[in-house]
Amino acid sequence: GAVVSQHPSWVICKSGTSVKIECRSLDFQATTMFWYRQFPKQSLMLMATSNEGSKATYEQGVEKDKFLINHASLTLSTLTVTSAHPEDSSFYICSARDGRGRTYEQFFGPGTRLTVL
Amino acid sequence: DAKTTQPPSMDCAEGRAANLPCNHSTISGNEYVYWYRQIHSQGPQYIIHGLKNNETNEMASLIITEDRKSSTLILPHATLRDTAVYYCIVRVYNQGGKLIFGQGTELSVKP
Numbered sequence A: 001g002a003v004v005s006q007h008p009s010w011v012i013c014k015s016g017t018s019v020k021i022e023c024r025s026l027d028f029q030a031t032t033m034f035w036y037r038q039f040p041k042q043s044l045m046l047m048a049t050s051n052e053g054s055k056a057t058y059e060q061g062v063e064k065d066k067f068l069i070n071h072a073s074l075t076l077s078t079l080t081v082t083s084a085h086p087e088d089s090s091f092y093i094c095s096a097r098d099g100r101g102r103t104y105e106q107f108f109g110p111g112t113r114l115t116v117l
Numbered sequence B: 001d002a003k004t005t006q007p008p009s010m011d012c013a014e015g016r017a018a019n020l021p022c023n024h025s026t027i028s029g030n031e032y033v034y035w036y037r038q039i040h041s042q043g044p045q046y047i048i049h050g051l052k053n054n055e056t057n058e059m060a061s062l063i064i065t066e067d068r069k070s071s072t073l074i075l076p077h078a079t080l081r082d083t084a085v086y087y088c089i090v091r092v093y094n095q096g097g098k099l100i101f102g103q104g105t106e107l108s109v110k111p
Helices: none
Strands: A004-007 A010-013 A019-024 A028-039 A044-053 A069-074 A077-079 A088-096 A104-110 A112-116 B009-013 B018-023 B031-038 B043-049 B061-064 B070-075 B086-093 B105-110
Touching: A004 A088, A010 A019, A019 A028, A019 A088, A019 A112, A028 A069, A028 A077, A044 A069, A077 A088, A104 B043, B009 B018, B018 B086, B018 B105, B031 B061, B043 B061, B043 B070, B070 B086
Parallel strands: A010 A112, B009 B105
Antiparallel strands: A004 A019, A019 A077, A028 A044, A028 A088, A069 A077, A088 A104, A088 A112, B018 B070, B031 B043, B031 B086, B061 B070, B086 B105
């Protein structure tokens, strides 16, 4: 099956610094990628949708200047949490959709756990 | 907002069938029912999807009522590894691909 990877799997950073999380589709071209975050004991919350070569579309309430998303190629999307604060600590999960087929299925990455001290 | 309602938790004995219900009374004619599951601290895993006919694959069966207002995911022989949170999601096929997750059902399979 299609594989989506994320890097890093976990990261600890100091308050005020920026953190970049990578999401890669390993064996397919992802025309659309999605970013979610999940707090403990809660469900996944969609943050934004990005299409390759276009600006990301953010869900209501998500600060686009704080969560910078770049989808520069068909296999890579990045999420940068700028000026991170402890309340940004969360589990960030990306998802990718194969644009050439099997469009009913989204493939999820393993997630990145961010801890901001 | 999520358009589905699921029980928050369920238990199932190992080796027995696990039947997970989902209500989606406001589903539209062009919306599909999808099921994903999330094992602790991992990304969600696709299980199955359907429009109006019952579906079966190597992981599970999906039973959709005739009026499409509810469905049931069936894991025929649950194992301990099936312990996870199961999410029932409705979405329009191919419309932006957004999956909006509700609270899901936490299934505990017990020996």
